[in-house]
Amino acid sequence: MSTTSPEREVGGQAPQSGAGVASVLRTAFSKNIRQSGMLLALAVIVVYYQIVTHGTTLHPANVSNVIQQNGYILVLAIGMVIVIISGHIDLSVGSVAALTGAVAAQLMIKQHWPWGWAVVAALVVGALIGAWQGFWIAYIGIPSFIVTLSGMLVFRGITFTVLGGRDVGQLPRGFRERTTGFLPKYDLGFGGKVHNLTIVLGLLFALFVVVNQWRDRRVQTRYGAEALPLYLFVGKVAAVVAFLLGFTWLLARYNGYPVVLLILAFLLLTYGFIMKRTVLGRHIYAVGGNSLAAKLSGVKSQRVTFFVFVNMGILAALCGLLITARLNSATQSAGNFFELEAIAAAFIGGASASGGVGTVLGAVIGGLVTAVIANGLSLTSASTGRQYIVRGLLLMFAVAFDIFNKKRVGR
C-alpha cells in the first residue's frame, strides 16, 4: 500500500537547495503528517504498554486477540472513511450491523439455511439498506446526518422484531470458523511449532509491498517529481517489511493469521486501490471536496453518493456477520456505539469533517491506535470509565495535533 494523503501541503515555497537529510525527512514527514504521526504514536503506545504490562502486550495470544476483537470495527472504519471523504456521515451502521447479524442468525437457526446462503442474504440486506438511505441522501437531498439518525432507530427497531425479543445463538460451526477462526494448519515443512501457511502468506505480502513500492517510486521519478532519496526509500521499505515479517512471526507462533486479518487485508488493498487509482475513487474525493465544482466537471455526484452508501451498507453487514459469529449469537444490543468508534477511527486517521480528505489506510491506523490503547488499559485493569475518558481525549488531541500543525506550517 502506498496511500498518500491529500493533506494540505506545506506553505508553497520550494525548499532551499542543498537540503540535508533532516529537511528531506521533514518534508516527507510533513506531507503526510497525520498518518506518519499516528504510525509513530502507534509504535510509542505499543512500546509503552509492552513495558508496563511486562511483555503481555506483544504476547502472540494477545496480539491475536486484539485483531479479533477489533477486526469488525476496522471493517466499518473502512466504509466510514469513504462516507466521510464523500462529505457525509453514517450514524446507522451499528444498527445495520445488528439487523444483518440477526437476519443471518434467524436464517441459519430458524429457517435452517446453509450458512453460506445466510451470509449472502445478510450482505444483500445490507446493500438494500444502503440503497434506501443513499436514495434519500443522494436523490432527495436530505442531510445524511438526519437520514442515518432515522436509520439508526429504524433498523435497531427492526432488529428487535426480527429477534422476537430474545437472543438467537448456537450458530453453525462452519460459519464461526470461517469468520472468526484461524487459517487451517498445513505442514509445509517449516516444522510443527510455527503456522506454516501464515509464514508463506507473510512472505508473499512482504514481496508484494516491495514490488508495489518500487513501481510507485519509478513512476514518481520518471516524471521528475520529488521522490525520497534511494537510501531513505530502502530504509522505509525495509522497515515496513521487517514489521510485516515480525508481525507474521508473532502470529505464526500462536494459531497463525486469524481469518479476520485476511478479510481486512483484502478490504484494505481493494478499497485503497479504488480510492487512489480509479476514476470512481477520484470522483468520491471530488464530490466531497467541492460538490459544486465536481458536478460542473461532469461528475455524476448523485450516483457517486448513492454508491458510497450502498457500499457502507454492505460493509456494515459484513461487520454484523463478524460480530454475530464472534459472540456466537445475535443480540438486540449488538453493535451499540460501533458507529461512533468507526467515525472516531476515521478522524484520528486523518479524515476531515468537511469532506474530501482522508485515506483508507489512515482510518485503519486510527482504529488500531484506539484498539491498542483500549487493550493496554484493560490489561492494566483500568476501569471502564477510564477507558472511555482516554479514548475520548485521544480523538480530541489527535485532531487538535493536526490543526495545530496546519496552522504552524500554513502561516
Next chain:
Amino acid sequence: MAAPLILEMRDISKSFPGVKALEHVTLEVRQGEIHAICGENGAGKSTLIKVLGGIYPHGSYEGDIVYNGEEVAFKDIRGSEARGIVIIHQELALIPQLSIAENIFLGNEHSTRGVISWNETSKHAAALLRRVGLHENPETRIADLGVGKQQLVEIAKALSKKVELLILDEPTAALNEEDSQKLLGLILELKANGIASVIISHKLNEVAQVADAITILRDGRTIETIRVAKGEVIDEDRIIRGMVGRDLAHRFPERTSTPGETLFAVKNWTVYHPLDQTRKVVDDVSLHVRRGEIVGLAGLIGAGRTELCMSVFGRSYGTHISGQVFKGDKEIHLRTVSDAIKHGIAYVTEDRKRYGLHLIDTISRNVSLAALRKVSEKFVISEREEATSAEGFRKQMNIKARDVATIVGTLSGGNQQKVVLSKWIFTDPDILIIDEPTRGIDIGAKSEIYGILNQLAADEKAVLFISSELPELLGVCDRIYVLSEGRLTGELSRKDATQESLMKLMTMDRGASNVNNVA
C-alpha cells in the same frame, strides 16, 4: 498647504517562512483624503493592511505605525477599531441569516446587562442606512440583499464604530458598474465629512476617478506615491508601469480574426428561476458563435448571462428550460454535464474557488477531473499520464508553481484561473464558454489570459466570453451580445461597440428592449 497626516507607516517589513512579504514599505495617508493602494496580486497590499489592522499583531513585523501623531502598537483588530480604523475585507464578513440591523451592531450590541434593546438598535440602524443611502428596512435579512447593498451595510457597520480611517480591500470587485459608481460616490461623500479612506483596487479607472493619492507596491516594496493635484488627470499607464515594472504596450494582444462557419448556436432559449417558477431568468435568447471567433456577452449582474450559459451546459441551472442548441447545423441535446462535455462544450465557471476548483487538491488532479477518461484505462487512472499532461499545461500556460503536485489553494488567483482553463482545454472542446475569467486577478495575469483566449480562437475554437469589464470585452471580442433582464437587447460588432453604447444596452429595461433591437 498639505493636510496633516492621519496615518504614517514607516519602514514596515514582514516576512513569512521563506518569503519577505514586505520590505521597508512606507505609506502616508493625509487627513480626509482617499488614498489608493495599487499593486499586482502578491505585491503585499493585503499584508500591509493586516499589519495596520492588528491582524498581524505588533511584534510580528518591523517598523513603526504613527496614527494621529502618536505611535501605536495594535495587538488585535479590537485595538485598531477602538482607534477608528475599520477594515472592510474583500470577502464580506456579514452573517446572511441575520438582519441588517443585527449585522451592523454585531459584537457591539445596544444592550443593558446582556439584554438587547431592539428599539434602539432599529433606530440607530435606520439612521446609519440613511447615511449610506441604502433604502431598506433594517429588519431585512442580509441573504435577501444583493452584493452591492451588502457592501453598503458593511460601510454602515463601519460608521457605527465611529470610523476615522476606512480601509476597503477590493470593494468593487464583485459589483457591477452601477453599484460600483454608487459606492465610489459614497466614499467621496464620507471624504466630505472628513473620513479618510484607503482603497485597494485593481480597477484603475475607478482609482483615477476618486483617489487623491496613489501608492504603488511591487514585490513587497513601495515604488512611489503619486499625489494628484486638483483637476489633474491621473495617467493610468504610469500606474501600470509602476505595478508591473515594465511597459504594457499591449494590454490586449493583437489578433487578426478570420471567423469560419457557425459552430455553436442557441435558439429561442428560455429558462425559469429554479425556486420562483413564474419568473423568466432568460427570455427567448438566440445567439451564435463562429469557428475561430471570440464573442462577448455583456450585461449587468442579474442580467442572466451566467444563468443562460449554465442552463445550456447540461441544465446546470433553472427549470422549464426550452429552446434548441446546435453544434454546426446539427441539433444537440445536453441533458447532463457529461453530455455537454461529450459534445465538445466546455464551461469555465465564474467564481473559480466555489465552482471551478478543488482547492485542497493538487494541480494535476484538478486538471484531469473533467477528462479522467483521457488518463485512465478501464477506470484505472494512470498517475503518470495524469502528471505528464498536467505538467504540459503548467509549462504551456506558465502556471507559477514548483510542480504539478502543488496544492491549488496555495496559488495566486491568476494561476488558479490558469488551472481552471487548463482543466477545460484538457477536455478537447470545440466550444468554450468562459465566465468572468479575469475577476480579481492582476494585470499581468489578465494579459496572459487574453493571450490564451486568442490562442483558442486561432486554434479554430468558438469562444463565448462573459465579462463585466467593458474595456476587456472591447479589447478582446469580435462581436458582443448584450443581455438585460434576461433578454437580448443588442448585438454589436467590434468596430461599432463603445463603452457608452454597451452601457446603454445593458441598462435598457424590458419595455424598451422590444422596440429598440440594435443589430
